[in-house]
Amino acid sequence: MAPKILVIPGSLRTNSHNVRLAALAGKELSLAEADVTRISLADYALPLYDGDLEAHSGVPHNAVQLKRMLAAHQGVFIATPEYNASVPPLLKNAIDWMSRVRERGEAPLAVFKRRAFALGAASPGGFGGMRSLLALRQVLEIGCGALVIPEQIAVPHADTAFDDMDNLKDEHLTASLKTAVRALIDTAQRIA
Numbered sequence: 001m002a003p004k005i006l007v008i009p010g011s012l013r014t015n016s017h018n019v020r021l022a023a024l025a026g027k028e029l030s031l032a033e034a035d036v037t038r039i040s041l042a043d044y045a046l047p048l049y050d051g052d053l054e055a056h057s058g059v060p061h062n063a064v065q066l067k068r069m070l071a072a073h074q075g076v077f078i079a080t081p082e083y084n085a086s087v088p089p090l091l092k093n094a095i096d097w098m099s100r101v102r103e104r105g106e107a108p109l110a111v112f113k114r115r116a117f118a119l120g121a122a123s124p125g126g127f128g129g130m131r132s133l134l135a136l137r138q139v140l141e142i143g144c145g146a147l148v149i150p151e152q153i154a155v156p157h158a159d160t161a162f163d164d165m166d167n168l169k170d171e172h173l174t175a176s177l178k179t180a181v182r183a184l185i186d187t188a189q190r191i192a
């Protein structure tokens, strides 16, 4: 059966390079016969994590909904911007809140541990968001116990990297994306 893969761009910005990368990843995943859902974190607005807020009001409904969205998929592709050599707060905050959700007596972080993650980044800079990829890998693997596949894609000079059809102009980058997509599907099927 086709694995269900969730695609999450880590930016809300109009004309975001990472929204574009996420859309392309979604297209490649569909071509590889995955059942793809692409979401926007704009639909899961969350306050900045605050322990007092959690103690008084519990985990916000949107964090529970986002965690359930992950739980409904076997694999996740995240396209992250790089802010000051790390993960942007939008994405880190969403992960932090999700890491606080406990439903029906499930083990802590269970939703991260039972699915495969693949990462991509796009930046107008020359490193292509590579440091954000490393930081996000640390958060997910070491912080949340997730299985993050080694295959990933970093798109440098993202402002000129896409053509009019929103495909990547560079054939090596296109090959990297296809490799990551294939590995994500294979891993998601294996651990599901």
Ligand SMILES: Cc1cc2nc3c(=O)[nH]c(=O)nc-3n(C[C@H](O)[C@H](O)[C@H](O)COP(=O)(O)O)c2cc1C
Pocket: 010, 011, 012, 013, 015, 016, 017, 018, 019, 081, 082, 083, 084, 085, 086, 122, 123, 124, 125, 126, 127, 128, 129
């Ligand atoms: C606060 C801030 C910090 C940034 N730091 C970096 C950085 O460390 N490395 C980098 O490559 N780009 C950096 N950028 C530029 C982003 O890569 C760029 O704004 C990019 O377009 C954001 O991703 P998006 O197009 O998906 O929104 C930074 C941007 C902002 C707003």
